[in-house]
Amino acid sequence: MTGPAQQPSDPLRASLEQSLAAARQAGDVKKQALVLADLGYILTQSGDPRHAVAFLAEAAGLARGLGDKILEADVLGQQGLTSVQAGDVRPGIEMLKQALAAARAGGDLFAEKTALARLASALPAVGDAVQALACYDQAIALTRHLKDTAGEAEVHWFAAILQAELGARDRALAAGREAIALFKKLGDPNAPMFVSQLEKYQSGGSPPAGDLKALTAPVLAAAGAAPTVDANPGGPSQGPGVLRMAMTAAKSMARYFGSGMKTVSAETLRVRLQTCESCEQFTGARCRLCGCFTTVKARLPHEKCPIGKWPANLVRS
Numbered sequence: 008m009t010g011p012a013q014q015p016s017d018p019l020r021a022s023l024e025q026s027l028a029a030a031r032q033a034g035d036v037k038k039q040a041l042v043l044a045d046l047g048y049i050l051t052q053s054g055d056p057r058h059a060v061a062f063l064a065e066a067a068g069l070a071r072g073l074g075d076k077i078l079e080a081d082v083l084g085q086q087g088l089t090s091v092q093a094g095d096v097r098p099g100i101e102m103l104k105q106a107l108a109a110a111r112a113g114g115d116l117f118a119e120k121t122a123l124a125r126l127a128s129a130l131p132a133v134g135d136a137v138q139a140l141a142c143y144d145q146a147i148a149l150t151r152h153l154k155d156t157a158g159e160a161e162v163h164w165f166a167a168i169l170q171a172e173l174g175a176r177d178r179a180l181a182a183g184r185e186a187i188a189l190f191k192k193l194g195d196p197n198a199p200m201f202v203s204q205l206e207k208y209q210s211g212g213s214p215p216a217g218d219l220k221a222l223t224a225p226v227l228a229a230a231g232a233a234p235t236v237d238a239n240p241g242g243p244s245q246g247p248g249v250l251r252m253a254m255t256a257a258k259s260m261a262r263y264f265g266s267g268m269k270t271v272s273a274e275t276l277r278v279r280l281q282t283c284e285s286c287e288q289f290t291g292a293r294c295r296l297c298g299c300f301t302t303v304k305a306r307l308p309h310e311k312c313p314i315g316k317w318p319a320n321l322v323r324s
């Protein structure tokens with residue numbers, strides 16, 4: 008799972024706003040909390056963390072009132088990340104720690120893994136790389152226990168980025184190789200790009216400055232699509248930035264694929280989405296276990312339901 012976590016689309020936002028109005032009218036507090044969390048999530052992904060925080064704060068209050076620890080963990084985790092992104096670093100990290108406590112109190116290992124990975128991503132902002140690496144290690148152990156291969160691959164890659172930022176070159180390479188082995192095992196079409204970026208990191212070279220198109224073009228071409236992914240390197244194009252760029256590119260491609268290019272058959276897509284809609288892990292827009300927007304994830308042939316709910320015989324285009 009290297010990308011369908013984001014789909015900040017206006018139609019989705021409009022649909023969520025309608026759902027929120029309906030939930031408010033019906034007095035459905037849980038639905039309100041779920042929709043507010045999704046709205047906060049897409050606003051964060053759209054680069055509007057200040058407005059996202061308002062939605063997420065309301066969602067967190069509702070989740071707390073309901074006593075739903077798993078929902079509280081999800082909302083607080085997103086609120087924490089969004090606050091960090093908005094510049095409120097220490098309050099955000101406090102929320103991320105509360106999210107982890109809520110996930111543990113709720114006894115949900117998927118929620119705990121997500122909370123650990125989120126906390127790990129934020130801790131370096133206050134100079135606590137040691138604790139961040141410990142959180143990544145715990146998250147990896149949980150992904151293995153849960154057989155969440157996609158989650159494990161992604162956490163390894165983020166750990167590789169952090170190791171590279173710390174100058175721990177051998178550990179960064181080892182973590183990157185672990186991630187790549189899993190991306191390949193999953194049949195992730197982005198695997199060659201991760202390989203290429205790790206090689207560039209290893210050689211100390213850099214890709215053409217700011218050129219995400221150069222990274223995404225081979226995968227899009229193989230899919231018969233035009234290379235229209237936005238050029239947004241999201242950081243320096245050498246050292247750790249080479250590794251970070253691979254993840255940014257993978258997510259950009261997922262957004263592209265999710266914007267209209269069907270990569271599985273209509274029947275497969277229908278069954279997958281129907282399964283998600285009746286699933287207790289579905290927020291109304293996202294899968295809470297992997298954080299993905301299901302309308303994006305369900306289109307991608309290599310994607311899987313983290314708990315195996317999608318029918319296996321429908322994964323081919």
Ligand code: SF4
Nearest residue numbers: 283286289294312316
């Ligand atoms: S069916 Fe699977 S992918 Fe869909 S919401 Fe449930 S757990 Fe997530």
